[in-house]
Structures are given as C-alpha cells and as structure tokens.
Amino acid sequence: MSDPGYIGILADRPAPSFSIVNQSYTATDVNTRYRCNGVDWLEEYDNVLPEITQLSDALVAEGGGAGATGPKGDKGDTGAAGEAGATGPKGDKGDTGAAGEAGATGPKGDKGDTGAAGEAGATAVETLAALVASLPTVDPVSAGVLWNDTGVLKVSAGA
Numbered sequence: 001m002s003d004p005g006y007i008g009i010l011a012d013r014p015a016p017s018f019s020i021v022n023q024s025y026t027a028t029d030v031n032t033r034y035r036c037n038g039v040d041w042l043e044e045y046d047n048v049l050p051e052i053t054q055l056s057d058a059l060v061a062e063g064g065g066a067g068a069t070g071p072k073g074d075k076g077d078t079g080a081a082g083e084a085g086a087t088g089p090k091g092d093k094g095d096t097g098a099a100g101e102a103g104a105t106g107p108k109g110d111k112g113d114t115g116a117a118g119e120a121g122a123t124a125v126e127t128l129a130a131l132v133a134s135l136p137t138v139d140p141v142s143a144g145v146l147w148n149d150t151g152v153l154k155v156s157a158g159a
Helices: 049-061 124-134
Strands: 006-008 024-027 032-036 041-045 146-149 152-155
Antiparallel strands (some): 024 032, 032 041
C-alpha cells in the first residue's frame, strides 16, 4: 500500500487544498476512498475494505491501537405488522358541502332607465403599458408565463 493518507469518517474529511494535492482519504463509514485534486475530493473506488484490513493488521503487528470501525452493515428485513389498534374517537364536523345547482331562470323584468354616461376608458397602449409594468421582472421559469424584461414583454420557456 503506497499512500495510507487520511482515514476516518466522511464528516471528518479535511477541506480540499493545494497543500494536500494527491493525498487520499479513506472514509470508513461509507467504504469509499477519495483523492484531493486541490479543489475537491474525487472518489477513487468503492471497495477499500481489503486495504483497511491490511492497514489494521499492520498496525496491530506494530503494537498499534484498535483499527478503524468497519462499514455499517445492511439494513435488516422489516418485521411483521402488529395488530390493528382500537377505533379512535369521533372526529370533528366536516366542511359544508358544495352548493346545489342553480334554479330555473325567472321571467324577464321591465326595461330599466338609461344609465349615466361612463368615463372614457384607457387606450389600448395605456392598458398594455400598465399590464407590462405589473409583470414580474425576472424569468419565472414556468412555460407560457409573461414577464417584463426591462420594458420588453417576453414569454417564459420554462425550466
């Protein structure tokens, strides 16, 4: 074994740095070995159990302490389901049901008086300007939704 590097659990792995480039880290809790490239830890290979065993044997032969804890074993089978419990107390009153269908239309009433003239409405340009101003100013990343890109009306393509 050429590079014993660091050994421990994954959570205790040191931060990558250029001072430890090409150093390895054996994470015993996930049974994986990593190598530092100066910026990140890259996984080398999945099964390091033979190397851990060899290192442990060497430490014991030299009078070293106990070896690293081995990987966690597989999860056991799910146990049988227990008996059903007793019926619980009566629950709260439920929500009001949906409204029924509308009744038949009644007879037509007499014609009413003519109403007062209304105010002049906004122009189409004013209405569009108000709509664009009220839209979100960043792409909502939802297909078909309008948004305002610095005064330009756009349609989101989605994620």
